Amino acid sequence: MQPLIDNARTFGQRPEEFAKLAEGQSPQVLFITCSDSRVVPALITGARPGELFELRTAGNIVPPYASEHPTSEAATIEYAVEVLGVRDIVVCGHSHCGAVGALVRGDDLTAVPAVRDWLAHATPRPAGAAEDPEVAEGVQGHALTQLLRLRSYPCVERKLAAGQLDLHAWYYEVHTGAVRTHRPQTDTFESL
Numbered sequence: 782m783q784p785l786i787d788n789a790r791t792f793g794q795r796p797e798e799f800a801k802l803a804e805g806q807s808p809q810v811l812f813i814t815c816s817d818s819r820v821v822p823a824l825i826t827g828a829r830p831g832e833l834f835e836l837r838t839a840g841n842i843v844p845p846y847a848s849e850h851p852t853s854e855a856a857t858i859e860y861a862v863e864v865l866g867v868r869d870i871v872v873c874g875h876s877h878c879g880a881v882g883a884l885v886r887g888d889d890l891t892a893v894p895a896v897r898d899w900l901a902h903a904t905p906r907p908a909g910a911a912e913d914p915e916v917a918e919g920v921q922g923h924a925l926t927q928l929l930r931l932r933s934y935p936c937v938e939r940k941l942a943a944g945q946l947d948l949h950a951w952y953y954e955v956h957t958g959a960v961r962t963h964r965p966q967t968d969t970f971e972s973l
Contacts, residue, residue: 799830808834811861813927814873815841815880819955822873834861840880841872843927844902846934855934862936862946870931873951873960874924876915885909885919903927917952921970924950925963 793799812822813836822828822835836857844852861867874881880900883890884907890897905926909919928950931937940946950963952970961970 802831806831806834806865808832808861808865809868810834811836811858811865811867811870812873813838813841813843813858813870814953815839815875815878817875817878817955819877820873820875820953825873825953825958825960834865834867836861839896839899840878840884840903841874841924841927842880842899842902843872843930845930848935858931858934859936862934862940868945869947869949870937871949871951872924872927872931873953874920875953876917876920876955878916878920881907881909881920881923882914882916884923885913885916886911915954915956921950921952921963924952928963 808831810832811834812826814820814822816837816839822833826833834857836854838854842854843858844854846855858870861870880896880903884900884903887906890900903923903926907916907919907923907926909916909922913919928948931948932941937946937948941948950970952961952963953959954961960973962973963969964971
């Protein structure tokens, strides 16, 4: 913890770097990814403060849209699309994902009921080899499922129909740093 505290103490000693941020934000991308501490969107993309709007959830899950009981995830997506006017949404899964791995393996999650119930939003169960520690196939399929789920959000559906929004599925390898993107033409994940 101490290195984090030390950095936080010196972080605000460069006010000239942060003064423009007080004027507002205008990110062009909503980056939806896992809460996993090994996945750092700004590090992966090289984004500076104000350039990415982030949504981090266990397993980068986009829950079903429900207007009568909105989730914080739905509010974040709606705000990014309607208020900030992002032009792109990236759903980024990652190798060695504990959430997707648990789903692929069919782990017993009764000891963590909140996690179990949250992961139920990931349906259908991702395919993949249970013995694969990277769970690459499962994570990639899961990212595409979440991208499809995004399409059911009214604000996303409207912007897609108007040609004002693009959706992307990425796969990040935590063990190499490589990033792959889904190519709809070939239905494969290829290097960016």
